[in-house]
Amino acid sequence: MKIVTVVGARPQFIKAAVVSRQLRKHTNEILVHTGQHYDYNMSDIFFEQLNIPHPDYNLGISRGTHGQMTGRMIEAIEDVLLNEKPDKVLVYGDTNSTLAAALAAVKLHIPVNHVEAGNRLNNLDNPEEVNRICTDHVSNKLFACTKSAMDFLDREGLSDKAFLVGDPMYDAFSFYSKIAPGIEGIGLVDLEGKKTSVPVCYYYMTCHRQENTDTDEKLDSILSAMESLDAPTIYPVHPRNGQRAKYICEKNNYHNIILTKPVGYLESIALVSHAKKIITDSGGLQREAFFAGKQCVTVFDNVIWPETMVGNRNQLAKPDKEDIIEKLIKKQILDSDYLPFGDGHSAERICSEIIK
Incomplete structure (x- = not known):
């Protein structure tokens, strides 16, 4: 199975680090970096530190209005998909890169799998909200981090393709905290x-x-x-x-x-x-x-x-x-038994559902 994974921003690099590690055990993954975050400290350093495979494509698209950036990304990602002919496209989060990849894929009839689906602010003034809603509604499989995200997807009639997998950010934090510096x-x-x-x-x-x-x-x-x-x-x-x-x-x-x-x-x-x-x-x-x-x-x-x-x-x-x-100045109350983001093994669950 060939998977094209599209990333473009810091949080997506972190999630891709743990998911790609599992995905590459079972599939041929092609990694596309849109270039949305292009600064060394916002991009390259994450690939180096987290041992993420070097992108197969770096589209170099950044700056401009939301429409300009998203439009250029759709065109460039479409070219990649036509060239690679993947079985599925994997996207993360709610950036312009996410929406562009989802739209390019669905118009070519390629199934879209969305990690971190279902998050909602109920505020369309927020550009990320528009990205995540549109992406969820054109996706084939939706991977939700939390119960509240599953509830939002259910309200929008999307529960039949939604999976509660946990948060790959928690996977990453648990794994990389062990090697982080003092x-x-x-x-x-x-x-x-x-x-x-x-x-x-x-x-x-x-x-x-x-x-x-x-x-x-x-x-x-x-x-x-x-x-x-x-x-x-x-x-x-x-x-x-x-x-x-x-x-x-x-x-x-x-x-x-x-x-x-x-x-x-x-x-x-x-x-x-x-x-x-x-x-x-x-x-x-x-x-x-x-x-x-x-x-x-x-x-x-x-x-x-x-x-x-x-x-x-x-x-x-x-x-x-x-x-x-x-x-x-307020004090927090900790509850060590409260673990709403999963058990640190969401990447395995995501990979299992993708390759089914």
Whole structure:
């Protein structure tokens, strides 16, 4: 059986690392990288650290509006599919790469299998929501990470092709945490390219969504909250957001925020595991905080992973200093028996269903 797997963004590389390891035991997998994340620290380093096979195709498509990027991807992926003639196409998550691959495949009558299906915000203003809904409805098999995702698929009449498999992000976290470096082995590089050390005590933040970073005012309010904390905040900055973050910190003389270039996956899970608390707007990092038992504040309007919203383990906050601080001072309640993301073997289940 020949499978074409399409990836393009950091979270997809992580999931593909564990699924491809199983898939290649039984199938001929062709890996396509759309190029949506093209920066070394957002792309190449993940293939190196996670031992992901080198892409058979790198389409080099990035930048532009959602429509421009998705359109170019559909055209390029269609050429790959016509050339490779796979039995199935495998996609992950909810990026433009996901939707483009799904549309290109279904129009060529190639079955689409979607990992991380069924997640819903119930908000079509969010571009990822559009991507995931469209992908789910044209897919042949839907692999859901959680019970809530299965419930959403059932409401949309898709339960007959849905499978509850667990979360491959949890598989990856469980596997790679064992080889992640300690604090002394984490290599941080500031925005000027100079190496910087990790404090013994720190908070860890990622913030990249357009709704949080498209104006100085909103990002400044988030950074002001970090500046007021009782320990430094390590903030690896997305490439498109670096200059704004640097300008705000310099303008306001913020000294309690460590701006760095993006970090690799092993460094990121090490930073999560050793941090006091996590502040993020990333769907992936809030799960990794949950896996590590670290309290998280998610700067976002909608619940992405309802399973994490228990015992103050994950709380939503506005891009507002007072709201973020109010959520950070609450204490979380841990329940070691609560495992909503599976048992760390979702990749085997996904592979088993794909090759049936």
